[in-house]
Amino acid sequence: MDGNGRWATARELPRILGHRAGAATVRQIVEGCCEIGISALTLYAFSWENWHRPSQEVRELMELLVEFLTGELDRLRANQIRLQAMGRLDHLPPEVREQLDRVMAATASHRRMILTLALSYGGRQELVDATRKIASLVQAGRLRPEQINEGLIAQHLYLPELPDPDLLIRTSGEQRLSNFLLWQISYCELYVTPTLWPDFTKQELLEAVRAYQHRERRFGNTSAALTNGQPRPTAE
Ligand code: IPE
Ligand code: MG
Numbered sequence: 001m002d003g004n005g006r007w008a009t010a011r012e013l014p015r016i017l018g019h020r021a022g023a024a025t026v027r028q029i030v031e032g033c034c035e036i037g038i039s040a041l042t043l044y045a046f047s048w049e050n051w052h053r054p055s056q057e058v059r060e061l062m063e064l065l066v067e068f069l070t071g072e073l074d075r076l077r078a079n080q081i082r083l084q085a086m087g088r089l090d091h092l093p094p095e096v097r098e099q100l101d102r103v104m105a106a107t108a109s110h111r112r113m114i115l116t117l118a119l120s121y122g123g124r125q126e127l128v129d130a131t132r133k134i135a136s137l138v139q140a141g142r143l144r145p146e147q148i149n150e151g152l153i154a155q156h157l158y159l160p161e162l163p164d165p166d167l168l169i170r171t172s173g174e175q176r177l178s179n180f181l182l183w184q185i186s187y188c189e190l191y192v193t194p195t196l197w198p199d200f201t202k203q204e205l206l207e208a209v210r211a212y213q214h215r216e217r218r219f220g221n222t223s224a225a226l227t228n229g230q231p232r233p234t235a236e
Contacts, residue, residue: 003172003196
């Protein structure tokens, strides 16, 4: 969800107002995803690297997050959306943790859509954390190194139940991944738009989904083989 700062700067507003406008977009897009039957939406809300921002901006973002979580529960209930979070959550301020825990518990039984907030999240950090867990199993003699395969690594990521994303939307025209879901996006389709996140609309969400529907996902195979119904390769 990139471009909040530029959106604000272009209007000679403080950056936090760009983040506020971005939060309004989040509401619209969550609703839009629900309406078209998307089963899982993951929002990169605060990266591990974002901790390096000026402390005032970090503080304001955390306050906005608390405000967002507090105000969102009714809407999540009404739409049967389950909220979860991924990242190094122990680094978040206690007020954010409290609200997160409250909203996650209150929405745990909802089944229409899973909304995941990537918070204090980095793809490399997730792989480091998974490696540590796996290494301790090996050290404890509960796992042999030759038993480590793709499935086992996937099981030790932050949210092993969450399916790999099919489509990644990057706003504000940046053509990079910025440490997002590095393991999970190996065959994800990318949609890059110059639109700044506060200007992103349900309409453009539909355009992104339509663009996705025209992609041919070959998973390393050939077009002809896929037409003949050959299965995609299995994980090793
Ligand atoms: C993304 O917008 C929001 C967060 C990282 C929380 P930015 O703040 O990165 O916006 P730009 O890149 O400065 O425009
Ligand atoms: Mg940015």
